[in-house]
Amino acid sequence: MSMCHVGGFFKLAVGVLSLLVAGCASSLATIDTWEGDLPAATEPAVLKAPGTIQVTDVNGKAMTNFLMDDLALDYGLLPGRNEVVFTYKTIWAKSGVVDNGESKVHVIETDPQVVRFDAEPGMTYQFAFDKPATRREAEAFSKNFSAVIVNAAGDAVAEADVWTEPTKMRTPVSGVSASAYAAGSDNTLDKLKLLWGEATDEEKKTFLRWAFE
Template identity: 55%
Template sequence: MSIFHLLTALKPGRSKAGQSARFIVAFGLLLAMAGCSSTLSRVETWDGEPAAAANAATLKAPGAIQVSRINGRNMSNFLMDDLPLDYALLPGENEVIFTYKTIWAKSGVVENGESKVHVYTSEPRVVRFNAEQDEVYRFQFDQPESRSEAEQMAEDFVATVVTVDGQEVVAESSVWTPAVASDRTPIPEGGQVGSAETTALETLKSVWATATEEEKKAFLRWAFE
């Protein structure tokens, strides 16, 4: 949930009744955000009840960092715009895939139907690090001071994972690319894929191997929307 939803709700109405209704809706949204914050403030990233969960580490992600997967597990169900979240990590090696998203208000007059904000989102990034028992980590990255800086940052975004006091860097992000096996299955002649002998995974591998960089970026954007 974004602060822009609240701003929309608080926009003056044409009557006192309309203003009162918007105030009630906005108040309800605030309560909902508070409730979401309390129930989703620490997201477990494993299945079942592993013994190591009792000493899980914590990764703190600000609203600008949207974590999509951890150790292959989909975190999309927990994504909420502009809401900081804490992720509980089992001790040991962890892989975190995320994107960076920043929102800037547009200056000047905005025409009807046009978005009132600029939204800049990075390509998927990944950090891999060894989480220690009961340790707390956080993302660290530069803060843009202008819209142009924000746009540039989204294109070449780099973040580090540090201990909560910022004294130790444990990982630096890099561009995430899905792993593709070296023994790729060739695409059948005529461009037909998905035959009875070809599994969906093998088809994806072969298509990925022949895709251009722009096609790969477009696919990654679609996969993480």
């Protein structure tokens, strides 16, 4: 094969690879955090997450894990209350000689964190936090992690907190037993009463707004 043919093949391969990368970038531009199609009048908000933030769950929906951990991603959010679960993760190269089979990097990761905030239609939000300059600073930061969600104007709208799994059953509504619900009662009204008793004040307000729209 002549050098001319080799050069032409190389250019073609590079061109195809560029198209593939561009296609991946556009497909990952914004990740929807809801199921199905949105009503025509709905304008989602966007949450921008840098590569050090690994979003694992949005409103109870697990987010896809991509091959590259340090990939910056945008997440489309429905207007209204949103709950985003994430971890903060950084990778630092090890200095000196590394034994065969030993990892060449230090991975520093926080416990799961959560932010809850009301997203406005069409608004863009992002994470704001300190950026450690050294591994030692990163280790200290991961043990006392602090971050906020800011809007386009730079105003903080939510502060991160340590994520804890929600309890399945809270104090039931008077006259409705949790055991009856767990047993699979066919009484829908009883189930609704129990769920209402489990809901937070904010969840109740959101439900009432939805119910009477």
